[in-house]
Amino acid sequence: MGKFVDTVPQFRYRSPFWQNFISGLTTAFTAGIYVALNLLGAGGGQPNSAQVSTRLNACLNSIWVLSSALGSVVLHTIGPGITACLGVGGYIIYVGGLWYLSETGKAAFPYFSAVCIGISAGLVFVTNGYIMLSYPEEKEKGLYVTTGFGLLAGGEMIGGIIPLLISRNNDSSGGVPNAVYIAFIVIMGLTAIAALFILPPNKIKRDDGSGVAAVKYRGLLVELKSNLMDLCDKRLLIMIPCFLPAEAYLVYLGSVNAFHNNLRTRCLLSFMSVVLQIPFSIILQKIFDHNGYKRRTRAKLGLAYVSIPLTAAWIWEMVRVRNYDRHSPPTPMDWTDDGFAAIFVLFMINWIASTLWQYVVMYFLGTLTNDPIKSSHYTGGFRACLAAGESVLFGLDSLKIPYIKEAGIIFAFYLAGICIYMYMAFFVVEETKYFQEENVVVPIHILGETGNVDAVDGIEIKESTTPEKMDVGVDTKTV
Structure with a gap:
């Protein structure tokens, strides 16, 4: 039997692993906090807050599509550190916009902040994704993906524990306290500084002395053409149904959470889901990096590990919400109420399996290339489709369509994605991509x-x- 890749490399600032770690911090304290804010129903407190907040998310995700698709052009023009730093700045403006909406109910500044975060999200995730896919050796792909997403979960944990501690004795259904917004803005400001320490691949050295890649700036027009060509890769195009639902669960679970539960219960669910996500993600990493199995076998086992509970959770979810009337909200559930245990278990399974779906996506993308330039393009394509799917779901959710229809749409795309990845695991995944591409050291x-x-x-x-x-x-x- 082979051994698992389970050792954390010794700390070296210029090592690929620790550069991936720093990059992961930028998503942890931007996107992680964004997720926490959505699950908590941030921006609430005014009569029109829920509707405006949903429209803000639809707006930002629409812009995110374009910024993700073209983010790699910016990345290879100004470098990963500055790109990530600019990306963090947009998240700070967005948190301020939600705070302003919560206090005043006026939407002008929040809409501006939605444009800012829409641009920023593409910059942050393209930077993170290209490092996650192209810096590791092939035997470490799972480790880097798990580390990146694990840090994101850590950010979500911090984003969840702060309001949980502040609101632990508050059984109302009201909005997020001002102290939460202040804490998040301070954390993001420190993250922007940390982002400047992300180095380009030419300056990274592995422990054996070899480099990561030989990437040279080729000019804006060349970068743009290369990006568009890679986005038309047939292997990438067939994965679009896999990409579209990748964060749709955030929209759905955040909406149902706010509809069905009071504030402290929402805080508890959002916090515990990311806590439990981490050990399950480590198991997935063990599967993906087990060098005793061929790469296709690892892909099949990892897909099964995620897709079986994912399928069960969404079927259960559709059964649960079949009679929910969105125009007649129930009395908000508290964690002391009867029936909460079942809600808790379902939320945990649904969140964990849906989150791990992104790990599967990134692993399959990592099997397509080791080239940092292509990796950034593929990541941008994935994030563009993810944002498009999330934007559509926010739009549908703002129309208050029945929850069973919303869950059914998401589940249908997950099923299509499972079928596509089964095909790829059997016929597309190769044992190695070394020696087949330029720019790869x-x-x-x-x-x-x-x-x-x-x-x-x-x-x-x-x-x-x-x-x-x-x-x-x-x-x-x-x-």
């Missing part, structure tokens, strides 16, 4: 003393004078 230990790759059948290295980036070719045999 091969780790020295992979090359071996003889110049042949022992761990990957069917690959033969040609003569070269540079151990870090060999002039390589791929044998005609399938790898």
Whole structure:
């Protein structure tokens, strides 16, 4: 049996793992807090708050589609550190907009803040995604994805524990306290500073001395053309149904949570869901990085681990909400009420499985390429489709369609995604992408003393004078 990749690399600021860690912090304390705010119903407190807040989310996600699709162009033009820092700034403005909406009910500044975060979200996630996919070795893809999303969950935990502590004795259904907004803005300000420490791939070195990639700035027009070409990759296009529901669950669970539960119960559910998400994500990482299995086997096992509870949870969810009337809200449920245990279990399963779906998406994307430029383009395409799906769901939710229809739409896309990934796991995933692409630096230990790759059948290295980036070719045999 093979061994799991379960060791955290020794701290080195310029190592790919710790650069991925810093990048993960930028999503943790931006998107993580954004998730917490949505689950809590932030921006509430005024008669029109719920409707305006939903429209704000639809607006920001519409802009997020474009910023994600083109974010890699910005990334390769001004560098990952500045790109991520600018991205964090938009989140700060958005939190301020929700706070302003909560206090005044006026929507002009909140709509402006929605535009800002729509642009910023693409910048933050494209930066994070390209590091997550292209910096690790192939045997570490699961580790980097789990670390990135684990930090995001940590941000969600902090975003959940702060209002939980503040509101623990508040059984009302009111809005989010001002202290929560202040704490979040301070945290995001510190995160913007941390983002400046993210380095470009040319300055990153692995523990064996090899680099990560040889990426050179090619000009804005070339970057734009390259981005558009990669977005038309057939392998990426068939994954669009997998991308669309990837964050739709946030819209749905946030809406149902606010509809059905009081404030402190919403706080508890949002906090516990991300706490429990972390150990389950570690198990998924063990599956994805188990070097005793072939890559296709790992892909199949990881997909099964997520898709089985995901399917069960959404079927249960449709059964639960079949009689909910959105125009006649119930008395808000408290965590001391009868029936809360079942609500708690379902929310946990639904949240964990739906969140892990994004881990699956990123892992399958990581099997397509090791090239940082392509990785950033693929990540941008994924985030653009994710944002489009989330935007549509926010729009539908603002129309107050029955919850069973909303859940049914999300479930249908998940089913389509499961089928697509089954096909990819059987027929598309390759054992390795080394030696098949430009800009990719091969780790020295992979090359071996003889110049042949022992761990990957069917690959033969040609003569070269540079151990870090060999002039390589791929044998005609399938790898």
